[in-house]
Amino acid sequence: MIFSPFLDPWRTLAALVLEAAVGYPDRLHRLIPHPVTWAGRGISALEQSWNRPDWPAAIRRLLGVVTLVLIAGSAALAGLLIDFLLPNSLLFALITVCLATTGLAQRSLYTHVAAVSAALEQDDLPRARQAVSKIVGRDVSALDRTKIAAAALESLAESFCDGVIAPAFWLLTCGLAGLFAYKAINTADSLIGHREPRWRAFGWASARTDDLFNLIPARLAGCLLAAVSGGGWRVMWRDARKHDSPNAGWPEAAMAGGLKIRLGGPVAYDGAPHPRPWFGDGTLPDAATLRRGLGVYLRACFLFWILLAAGGLTWRH
Template structure:
């Protein structure tokens, strides 16, 4: 039953995305989760044992998400399908990434403005290649975090599973930083997010490779993933880099400080532009289509 519901949710999300008419009137669940994390940050990120406060935060978020999921599940498959679709992000991901390509065709300045909406790094000094790489990296990483991982956890544990994943992922995005404020407090959120994304990240890379007929390059994808600073994000990024034959990751600037990170697939093209972003969005849809097909097969058999 979960696979059938997820199949419908994937299609609904792809068709409607994030309709403004709805979320201009209602508060999106992601916003509510963010408020819960902020409340916990204010309440528990203090004292000498901040790690304990972070563990308490994650425990509360998980408990709330699981209970809410169990309650919503009582209302039947239609409600489960709608909630799951809301928590998936395929169409909105494609729209945000494609917007960078469209803006970059107008000017580098427009491209910088649009890519700043989807990445946290400094964009003021980015050239066309930097903008394109950032957009493609965001596409690959968010395919895993925003589509495949939520879908995976729905298949494993229904609404409690997908809500628990989204709660942890939201917490990691807000407090899972190695800064003085969050080094200890965000430890639990960051580590649990790594655990919950371990399988989905590799599944995403596999879907990208399979849907683009590049499974023969799996060994190279695995090696490239090991170059990435993240134990999980490197997998979809490495697969996308090989499919498009472009170099991703590499040096970037955060808060005015340059970080000389290694390239993923360094031998790929460096001088890239909006056409490469277009190719990335097509890859997103192919991987999504393969995920949908797998869900349908599971639902049938």
């Protein structure tokens, strides 16, 4: 095969480079909605049908497992069929690279965080709050400049794992099946993997599976951020485990340490205060810090590309 479905650093690198160059254009999205929205619609439909509050928690937990298996299994099967049924030719290898870009989010992540940064630099707080509301789930109406910058940096660090490193890792190790399954699992976690009473039982499987699938990628993401920021290692090893999530703390603490700032701290969701630990030392971030964080992100992406290229040069199928 020109491109092997598994352990092919060149295909993963090609998908990352192509996605960074063009992303998923709005005109294409209007014509063909992004595949993640397909999974989201399926998950939402099953949740509305099966997550009945009058049903026992054990039944809803079981149906949550079935929901995850149906959605992630369908995604994995689609990836397997594409990888193994397409003819062995350069044209179809390029098609699989194009399809792989739909599971990556380097460009869109940068674009969304850069919009927050631009608004902060222009001292336009209403626009900055609106921009940051697109990438975080916390209440943003009362956020000041430092809290907006902190929210954007935390999202940038965590999404570097969820949107770049983790999908690329599963593409590399398990082909399109791994990539598509990961995106389905990650989407399920974002929609139903919450601790609130409505989703606690039904979304349990999605949340735990997402934790499992991010174990290695989150630590890799943290190491990449620490490596390119000129620091962050000490803070990452010290603070990563403070986070409620077994994974999100690694890239967030690495970003905080690399920029020599503090991230985390108490926030509010749906009007309810939510205590969180602090990550890192030093001052709170500002607009200039957010711009530096975007530079760290770009360098971390590029370092990941270099590692994949090195793997491609040394790996032999």
